[in-house]
Amino acid sequence: MKDNAMNNILEIAKKELLVYFTTPIAYILFSAFLLCTGFYFFILSPFFFFRQAELREFFHALPAIFSIAIPAVTMRLFSEEKHSGSLEILMTLPVTHYEVIIGKFFAATAFSSIMLIPTLIYVITVMMVGSPDFGPIVGGYVGAVFLAATFSAIGIFASSMTKNQIIAFIIGVAICLTLTLIDYFLFFLPDKLVSFFQHLGVNYHFRNIARGIVDSRDIVYFLSVIALAIMGTERITSDRSRVL
Amino acid sequence: MISVSNLTKKFGNVIAVNNISFTVRKGEITGLLGPNGAGKTTTMRILTGFLAPTSGIVSVGNYRIDENPTEVKRIVGYLPESVPIYGDLTVYDYLMFVQKLRGISPNGRLKQTAELCGILDVMDKKVGELSKGYRQRVGLAHALIHDPEVLILDEPTSGLDPNQIVEIRNIIKEIGKKKTVILSTHILPEVEATCERVIIINKGEIVQDGLVGQLKTSFGNETVVKISVKGCTEQELASALSSLVGVREVRRGEGAPDLVSVEVRLFSNTEIRPEIFRICVEKGWVLYEMKRESFALENIFRELTMGGES
Known part of the structure; x- marks a missing residue:
């Protein structure tokens, strides 16, 4: 039974990835993502001004860029199926809701991680002009994958709520951006609450990992948000008493 | 094979299916017949485990759908009404x-099923680019690929051209010899052509359940003979025919404008065509058309679903 579940999850993930790469979605998203990160890396970063061999500015901007890019990746995953009715086909096959959700989650995470691959060109650029510290760079990419997974889970949760992809996108962006921007609004809060809200946001945890320090608390944070989003999605999709 | 007892499904305050019970035996082709909005699709969605019933017990094979949905889904092949298939693949x-996902080995029945459904020549096309008829066939292939014990088809012939309809009906009949098939339709001849048994649903309730043959006899078979002749007036024709034994009524029928067309309604199953022919020969009228039709099921359907309006 375990084997079966894993097999189903992988088949669903494979199918979703196939759809991403056989339609223009992948290429449009990749281009937009590279354009945004490239803008940060080449134009806004101290790279040219101060000749600093580092990717800090790129990683600094990543949570905000991901907050918009990843809901765009995930918005179709459930909304499209609800809209076209193909969820009826999928859910009358011998698969469970969790298998479908986790399969789609794997696909979105893999897709978002693949999206990071072209950014390795920044690493090469930095290496060409200087000798960067690899700790933060490796840490940054590990953190980025965790971030991608977390936002994918949230995006899927948003997508399961509606059959309209635009609405799914907006809900996804709203949740991801809130988690990202909490960090910037902490100065409004009384001191006692600062630490609590800081730990609630993704930025704090991502920064820790990106600094090259891998702490189990940060990993637990990301895994908890993923689990919560997946469980929420299951509750919504398995509500069979409603018409879709 | 399938048993449904006291099934009710409500959407908010709307009762889509109201306390229905029926069983379907193995190797039977059952037609679920009813006007649009009668609850056919809802019933099928519950049978396939896509919707949960508000109350009632549904079991397919040896499994109850509420306890073991995955096992039920394994033995059921389902063709949803609008065939919502991933267009990008x-x-x-x-x-x-x-x-x-059905756990069949990769070189299993794919080619065989594709051949049966006549889609071998579109295998490399995207589903979204196919015509309605081909999509319907792909949907049928989807439902048949695992050689299911139970086949549930929601309006399997909608959107097909007449040739395709005959083909699909033949496929269904072939499968129905060994498997259990439930199909829904609002097309009456479809039930007569494919089903052994018919369940008529109206406003979420079962109004009739029985073998197609039995239903016809129990409701009395109304037979109509349609004829078109040349060389007389309608009145002459009507008065000549009314005198025949077994004729209940002669009405104006539809036909070519230069011909006189009438419909002869009969009291019972009497054969009056030789008589009509003889009359025409005697009077020197030219007989262009003569056709005998039985409207049993249509009348039953109307009577049951219109609430005595007709």
Whole structure:
């Protein structure tokens, strides 16, 4: 039974990835993502001004860029199926809701991680002009994958709520951006609450990992948000008493 | 094979299916017949485990759908009404995907099923680019790929051209020899052509359940003979025919403008065609058309679903 579940999850993930790469979605998203990160890396970063061999500015901007890019990746995953009715086909096959959700989650995470691959060109650029510290760079990419997974889970949760992809996108962006921007609004809060809200946001945890320090608390944070989003999605999709 | 007892489904305050019970035996082709909005699709969605019933017990094979939905889904093949298939995949990729999720070995029945449904020549096309008829066939292939024990088809012939309808009906009949098939339709001749048994649903309730043959005899068979002749007036024709034994009524029929067309309604199943022919010969009228039709099921359907309006 375990084997079966894993097999189903992988088949669903494979199918979703196939759809991403056989339609223009992948290429449009990749281009937009590279354009945004490239803008940060080449134009806004101290790279040219101060000749600093580092990717800090790129990683600094990543949570905000991901907050918009990843809901765009995930918005179709459930909304499209609800809209076209193909969820009826999928859910009358011998698969469970969790298998479908986790399969789609794997696909979105893999897709978002693949999206990071072209950014390795920044690493090469930095290496060409200087000798960067690899700790933060490796840490940054590990953190980025965790971030991608977390936002994918949230995006899927948003997508399961509606059959309209635009609405799914907006809900996804709203949740991801809130988690990202909490960090910037902490100065409004009384001191006692600062630490609590800081730990609630993704930025704090991502920064820790990106600094090259891998702490189990940060990993637990990301895994908890993923689990919560997946469980929420299951509750919504398995509500069979409603018409879709 | 399938048993439904006291099934009720409500959407908010709307009762889509109201306390229905029926059983379907193995190897039977059952037609679920009813006007649009009668609850056919809802019933089928519950049978396939896509919707949960508000109350009632549904079991397919040896499994109850509320306790063991995955096992039920394993033995059921389902063709939803609008055939909502992933448009971005090619037919081949799509059927491979279904086959893998159904746990069938990769070189299993894909080719065989595609051949049966006549889609071998579109395997590399994207599903979204196919015509309605081909999509319907892909949907049928989807439902048949695992050689299911139970086949549930929601309006399987809608959107097909007449040739395709005959083909699909033949496929269904072939499968129905060994498997259990439930199909829904609002097309009466479809039930007569394919089903052994018919369940008529109206406003969420079963109004009739029985073998197609039995239903006809129990409701009395109304037979109509349609004829078109040349060389007389309608009145002459009507008065000549009314005198025949077994004729209940002669009405104006539809036909070519230069011909006189009438419909002769009979009291029972009497054969009056030789008589009509003889009259025409005697009077020197030219007989262009003569056709005998039985409207049993249509009348039963109207009577049951219109609430005595007709």
